[in-house]
Amino acid sequence: MLKIYNSLTRDKQDFVPITPGRVRLYVCGMTVYDHIHMGGARMLVAFDVVQRWLRASGYDVTYVRNITDIDDKIIKRAQENGEEVETLTARFIAAMNEDSAALGVEKPDFEPRATEHVPGMQEMIRQLETRGLAYRASNGDVNYSVRKFPGYGRLSGKSLEDLRAGERVEVELSKQDPLDFVLWKKAKEGEPAWDSPWGKGRPGWHIECSVMSSALLGNHFDIHGGGQDLQFPHHENEIAQSEGANQSKFVNTWMHNGFVRVDNEKMSKSLGNFFTVREVLRRYDPEVVRFFIVRAHYRSPLNYSDHHLDDARQALTRLYTALKGVAAATGKIDWKHPVAARFHEAMDDDFNTPEAVAVLFDLANELNKSRSEGDAALLKSLAATLGLLQRDPQQFLQALPAGDGLTPDAIDALIAARAAARTAKNFAEADRIRDELLKSGITLEDSSKGTLWRRS
Ligand SMILES: [Zn+2]
Incomplete structure (x- = not known):
């Protein structure tokens, strides 16, 4: 109830x-x-x-x-x-x-x-x-x-x-x-x-x-x-x-x-510690901002700081990383499933989203071990009721973090240059490009489907 x-x-x-x-x-x-x-x-x-x-x-x-x-x-x-x-x-x-x-x-x-x-x-x-x-x-x-x-x-x-x-x-x-x-x-x-x-x-x-x-x-x-x-x-x-x-x-x-x-003072225009959503979205992915808001209880004060937003980004990255590479079809939730029941109980308790988000993390840990499509589907379906985790994990993990750093197009161009160097057997140049990307926080993964990348 x-x-x-x-x-x-x-x-x-x-x-x-x-x-x-x-x-x-x-x-x-x-x-x-x-x-x-x-x-x-x-x-x-x-x-x-x-x-x-x-x-x-x-x-x-x-x-x-x-x-x-x-x-x-x-x-x-x-x-x-x-x-x-x-x-x-x-x-x-x-x-x-x-x-x-x-x-x-x-x-x-x-x-x-x-x-x-x-x-x-x-x-x-x-x-x-x-x-x-x-x-x-x-x-x-x-x-x-x-x-x-x-x-x-x-x-x-x-x-x-x-x-x-x-x-x-x-x-x-x-x-x-x-x-x-x-x-x-x-x-x-x-x-x-x-x-x-x-x-x-x-x-x-x-x-x-x-x-x-x-x-x-x-x-x-x-x-x-x-x-x-x-x-x-x-x-x-x-x-x-x-x-x-x-x-x-x-x-x-x-x-x-x-x-x-902000630093335990109310955010207000008169105090000058005032951030528009647009300013924040220039530096953070919108879903990170939503996650930052949702994982606090709606009645609690919400403390805004870069540190808290960075932390929210890391946490959301963990959830998307768990979903990466497993097919997850969303659908009707079986609320009798013990994990779903815990989530339901949390939300029915005055919209206790911190507890509901904790359930998502437990499920993501489970999914990291099982790699099962059932766990992935449940994670994505439960998160949908909070308006989270509905993107392609790869797309989220590649999203530009902080306004600086390399754009996906620039990264793709460097990957193509590295592939060309390897074809020409210029392995020194290929390694140099890989190291350059690594310094910018981009990790490459060579697979049978080609080279994938993620932000580290
Ligand atoms: Zn009114």
């Missing part, structure tokens, strides 16, 4: 879907004004593993991950660049799709954009007004009144007083309570704006997710996920909006992935 840690109740619970056999999953996606960084990559990969495992477990999954395409940061960046908001967001949506595809992240079933759901947001704000939960502030914004919603603070496990004291909220004269948040922002000169009962303006960030999740999954659904930094205030505010407007339960299970840290 699948158990999931629920941030709302702060414990691991048996997962029971609202509709048997179906899972409705919503995850807060990207605000598209820049390239995604490692924190974003972690969120994408963590919930990709969740949706893959739910599907592997036989559930009919509807996975929604939104795109925030209107927001203060987007407007500011577009103004700085002197371009239209739509041009900026289109460019970074395309870049996000490229980066997530490189990391093996499958497309969600729905990817709603905030700007497509503005009428629904206005409708929810109207409902909140009717129920006395929203008010027009002196500055023209419409705010949510947190004091009127009795459950406010439940997800954070804190009272209003604790939150006010602990979260350093800004005191604004237009707000009745410092924790009140904006539902509808009055338009400023030159900003994108929509007509509304409250005048020209645009939606606040929190209302987006309440409305887009309801529109695609219904008012009550199974799992809502996102990065740990969204738990307060974003997800707290989503609950206040959705439950306040619909007068019914919003989400059963809340899941939050941990931060990415």
